[in-house]
Amino acid sequence: MSSITIAVDAMSGDRGPKVAVAAALDAVRENEALSIILVGNQAELEALLQEGHPRITISEAVDVIRMNERPSHALRHKQNSSMAVALRLVRDGEAQGCVSAGNTGALMAFGRSIIRMYPGIERPAITKLIPSLRGKCHVLDLGANVDASAENLYQFALMGSLMASAVSGLTEPRVALLNVGEEEIKGNEQVRLASHMLAQSDTVNYIGYVEGSDLFRDVADVVVCDGFVGNIALKTGEGVAGLLIELLEQAFSRGVYGRLVGWLARPMLGRLLRLMDPARHNGASFLGLQGVVIKSHGNANERAMLAAIRQAAREVTMEVPRRINDRLDELMI
């Protein structure tokens, strides 16, 4: 197994560098092929690292991008931020991928300005594997863009299909558009036009429209929507899961009988709780850039940050950007 280096923006998350440093230590300990470059305030990171680790190094960055900072402002004034420095490490080949828990808009703006896009792709999209009853589903865009033209949706479908092939080994991933109904007449103009374009495509195995409830029913391998819709669908789903977990915990903590049955039920609920655990699913891919860029939840804890680093390592190992780029190159000829 060849060695991998991931740059971790240690400063931009809500919980500060402590979480990033702890997750980096966990990650290098569990994966002997992995090295990590922590990007941020040198003194602070050194103090947190204590005796350190031979496969963890520090790359200094003096600035931090705030969560509510305008991406355009960050782009002008924060070229020395931990986020920008981490992305440049990927561009310069010192790392093969990077992870940031910072401002999504700024990560997209810096990502596009620092790392080259795939040929023929206008905008990156954020994508994630959503667990379902059987199998998993790549959903994009989850919030890189607040709107999308039919051409953008078409390109997301193409990238999503290539991603599903590269990550899940599917030869003809089933690609669908998220819509308010399955009938042909439904939906807004962009979605209807994108559907028309996809139906003509030789490259994408387009299966038509799916609805929000289909995301968890293994009817498609890739589901495409604009970033506004995708972000709200994802967070609504997480909200329902959170509500249910809370109700389940309440039910099994009321009285002696409740706690006893809860204890008896614990082993059976393992799969359900794992499937619903947000920390396990942390880490969304910035798809469209010729490099692995993983966005972590802003308020990720150590376990969640570790999941995001693992995902970056996995995409690097599977050479996701190279494989997508090669296929897009062929298609553009």
Added chain:
Amino acid sequence: MSSITIAVDAMSGDRGPKVAVAAALDAVRENEALSIILVGNQAELEALLQEGHPRITISEAVDVIRMNERPSHALRHKQNSSMAVALRLVRDGEAQGCVSAGNTGALMAFGRSIIRMYPGIERPAITKLIPSLRGKCHVLDLGANVDASAENLYQFALMGSLMASAVSGLTEPRVALLNVGEEEIKGNEQVRLASHMLAQSDTVNYIGYVEGSDLFRDVADVVVCDGFVGNIALKTGEGVAGLLIELLEQAFSRGVYGRLVGWLARPMLGRLLRLMDPARHNGASFLGLQGVVIKSHGNANERAMLAAIRQAAREVTMEVPRRINDRLDELMI
């Protein structure tokens, strides 16, 4: 208690008139103030009603609107459909409200053409009370419109606020816009402009942006979005709930031990299962029309259809349209 009459479009649902007739019989039996007019094929309805009920009558309609029929086509060719006839019963005062499990687009088109809109409101919206851990939240639009201008969103917020006052008795309902983040800079143009308009409003208690996960956290009483986003959020939430219920059932049906613990746990899971039961939550309100129009899920079963009829009766009893209309009239002066 004064008597109420609800017109039920018995023909337009996926499961045919059998479900509507059975639900109508249940509804009049449990509510002595309620009369129902079943609208549809007389012979078929009479056969299903058997000996009948003194508070159930039949109003003949020869046509049925298909689920995938274009609303514009239905409007031209299906004036004698069960849906249109049911709406005219409301317009003519023979019923105070109606319920249909048919084509949403057609219901909106006929609703607008048959029943007057509130003063100053351009488009109706579909709204529903979403259960959360504490309290409930009115969400709109859930799919009446596939897009919405800032003015539309503003009007939805106004109607939603008046609805929450009328239905839940809140004096200053907390009204929020659904967005991809809580920061002021987030979101698409329509949402940002609507936020600006709402912030200036004396009538609406606007609290700013909320995210998808906030729908279940009792942070707002009314959440406003366009119909594309709302429909997908609602169905995604239902999808997650369905997935979880299925996993829970799987966990408690595996082996003797699993089934035993499941049986022991059943009483504790009651609240959770009730909260997640789609049939109990069936029935969405068409808000914007001067009359009670309730949209049922297309594939509603008897229990779900009964829930929709109950909701129509509740809104009629609470005089929701008159109360909203009076307030809007005042505001327009």
